[in-house]
Amino acid sequence: MNLMINVATLASVSSAFYAILFILLSIFWWQNKDIDGIIWWCAFPLFRLVYSVIGSDSVNYEDQFFIYVGNLAAVLSDTFLLIGCLKFIGQPINWKLIGGYLILFVLICCYQYSINAELPERTKLVVVFDLIPIISSIMVLFRLPNTKYALEKYFTIFWVSMQIAVFSFWILINFEFNNRDYGIYILFSLTFIYVSHIFTTVGLIILTIARRRSQLREESRDHKLLEEELEKTLRKAQDANDEKTKFLTNMSHELRTPLNAIIGFSESLKLSYYGELNPKQREYVDNIHGGGELLLKLITDLLDLSSIEEGKMDILLEEVNLNLLIEKTLPLLREIVGAESDRLKIHNEISDSKKSCAVYIDQIRTKQILINFVSNAVKYGNPDSDVILTISDHDEHYFRVSVKDSGRGIAPEQYENIFKPFNRAGNEKSNIEGIGVGLSIARKLIHEMQGNIDFISTVGEGSEFWIDIPKSKQHQLPIS
Ligand code: ADP
Secondary structure, three states: OOHHHHHHHHHHHHHHHHHHHHHHHHHHHHHOOOOOOHHHHHHHHHHHHHHHHHHHHHOOOOOOHHHHHHHHHHHHHHHHHHHHHHHHOOOOOOHHHHHHHHHHHHHHHHHHHHOOOOHHHHHHHHHHHHHHHHHHHHHHHHHOOOOOOHHHHHHHHHHHHHHHHHHHHHHHHHHOHHHOOHHHHHHHHHHHHHHHHHHHHHHHHHHHHHHHHHHHHHHHHHHHHHHHHHHHHHHHHHHHHHHHHHHHHHHHHHHHHHHHHHHHHHHHHHOOOOOOOOHHHHHHHHHHHHHHHHHHHHHHHHHHHHHHHHOOOOOOOEEEEHHHHHHHHHHHHHHHHOOOHHHEEEEEOOOOOOOOOEEEEOHHHHHHHHHHHHHHHHHHOOOOOOEEEEEEEOOOOEEEEEEEOOOOOOOHHHHHHOOOOOOOOOOOOOOOOOOOOHHHHHHHHHHHOOOEEEEEEEOOOEEEEEEEEEEOOOOOOOOO
8 A cells, every 4th residue: 555645645635624624613713703712723723734734745754844843733733622622611721731731742842853753753742742632621521510511511522532532543553553554554543533623623613503502592581681670670760750740740739829829918018908018028028929939930840841741731733923922922021131121132034024924833832932041041141241032034944033142151061961851051059040941841842843942052152042933834824
């Protein structure tokens, strides 16, 4: 039998074969990067490939150096397979031991190279060093708990038995080296190694798939638990919210009755129905009346907010002439601006327009929004500068009504909070009255009316809030 040709041919075929295994495992690693250890498994066929490439010509080598490189590649490949398995099952790795074992192998190879050792000695060295991954695998086998790692256990048992079979074979041919036609045995053992490596690779792929599947199963179980947890929390939050809304509604109703009495009686005192008041009494009565009005406004806002949250806010949409509506609202707005009511400037860009100013809105709620805008402009604006109310034809769908002040402005980091209920956007500690619900109510109301709300602001220069009110499409009301 021509050993040289047969071994060389077998090694070349196996090079291609290991290249395929390498590509296969690499794809698996690429797709399952989060599973530990697979990258080491890729190194296993890669070093076998090196071994095979060298082996395909090694029997012709004059220089034995490559034979040692090939042997090192073989030992490395088994070591990497072992490291991969340990990582895969989360076992600790003794890197010093592995490093020492490899260095020892390299040193002995160097020694054998220097003394020009014969084939049987070289083979013995590889056989002995290949024994170590086998022993380690058996140790791993005993550490694997049955329940969780059944598949890993079967794989390790299978791999170890394959290796032991190959190993025994090599020992056998090594002892009988000189008096047998060993070529056939080497061929046999090589074939056996290659077959065992196919099975090993398939085993590794099966392990990866099984691991991925169990990961997915765990993830979906976690997902379900999380979903249930979320649902429970949501239900609790909804219940709490319902309770809060109920509480607010009841409390607001209960508070309004005595408050109306306070406001009513203090008003009749103010109007001197029951005799003239002295200055001190007048001052106190004014305070009582003002405080009562403020409290009533806050309570009304709270009540509005809870009705909106409950979905009970009545919105009466009707066709209205915007100019008329603004005109009717102006006295109220001037009252809010107070003594210097001429600070409120009106820019009505649609009053002379020949077009219709018909809008489809709830009049009272629109007034409420404008009152909120103007009272904010007064509260947060500069007391000496104008508050400008502008009415304009924004586009084919909306009229725009805006209120502009030259006040403190709003810091950009507060923009996202402006329309959130109970948020005072940095004014929590200021002595300006308010509970931070006006704008959130305004937004909900204008959305109910199919309109929009927004603002622009510059710190230190002022703010402009506006609503876009939907134009009425069906009818054309006369211009006021
Ligand atoms: P409130 O005025 O009762 O606090 P709002 O909902 O009307 O509640 O306003 C929310 C917050 O938005 C205010 O606390 C204030 O910080 C800010 N804000 C509203 N309008 C203006 C404005 N014109 N200029 C500056 N800040 C404003």
